[in-house]
Amino acid sequence: MVLGVVVEGAAWWWISSRGASVWATMTPVLVGLGVLALLSGRPEAAEDVTPAAAAAAGLVGGVALYLATRAFVAVVAPRWRAFRVQSVAMYGRRGSRPLGAVLALSALLMVPGEELFWRGLFLPELEHALDAAPLAAVLAWAGFVAANLPSRNLAIVAGAAVGGVAWVALAAWSGGVLAGLLCHVAWTALMLAFPPLETPFPEGA
Numbered sequence: 001m002v003l004g005v006v007v008e009g010a011a012w013w014w015i016s017s018r019g020a021s022v023w024a025t026m027t028p029v030l031v032g033l034g035v036l037a038l039l040s041g042r043p044e045a046a047e048d049v050t051p052a053a054a055a056a057a058g059l060v061g062g063v064a065l066y067l068a069t070r071a072f073v074a075v076v077a078p079r080w081r082a083f084r085v086q087s088v089a090m091y092g093r094r095g096s097r098p099l100g101a102v103l104a105l106s107a108l109l110m111v112p113g114e115e116l117f118w119r120g121l122f123l124p125e126l127e128h129a130l131d132a133a134p135l136a137a138v139l140a141w142a143g144f145v146a147a148n149l150p151s152r153n154l155a156i157v158a159g160a161a162v163g164g165v166a167w168v169a170l171a172a173w174s175g176g177v178l179a180g181l182l183c184h185v186a187w188t189a190l191m192l193a194f195p196p197l198e199t200p201f202p203e204g205a
Contacts, residue, residue: 058186077197
């Protein structure tokens, strides 16, 4: 598990320090972490609720998280230039990649890999080792945020911090990854398709 945290953190450091592509770098890393989780046999879809309830909660949660993100950005971005510039850098432009390709990479590969590792393997392993679900949830959230810090992107770290609370909570409530995965997919897809900021504000704004 520690190796997974280090690998994801190192990938974000490579992106932030060398200007590497997020999509080309993070896709194989997160897919690899997801495969590791699946090979462990640990991830469950939803042990404590029905799959339908988990799916519904996840999708509704994803839309709610997106709307909350838009509201937060509307308040913070005009007052914090670094945040708005870095938000656009992550969500407001895709380069030459078509939206469909970016959505496919995110929804089918990157997000599932990340959720399988963090909420399907990392969180359950901590719960088993500590025999204390609340403490395990806090540590799993902290580890997720720490792995994203090397991105040196305020939008990514804020997304990990706030989104991480939602995804850990859904995993703890449902006893599996399905709810958090669908929440994460819905939020990411909306952020990419309808980014809160398309372009930075003019200089001095």
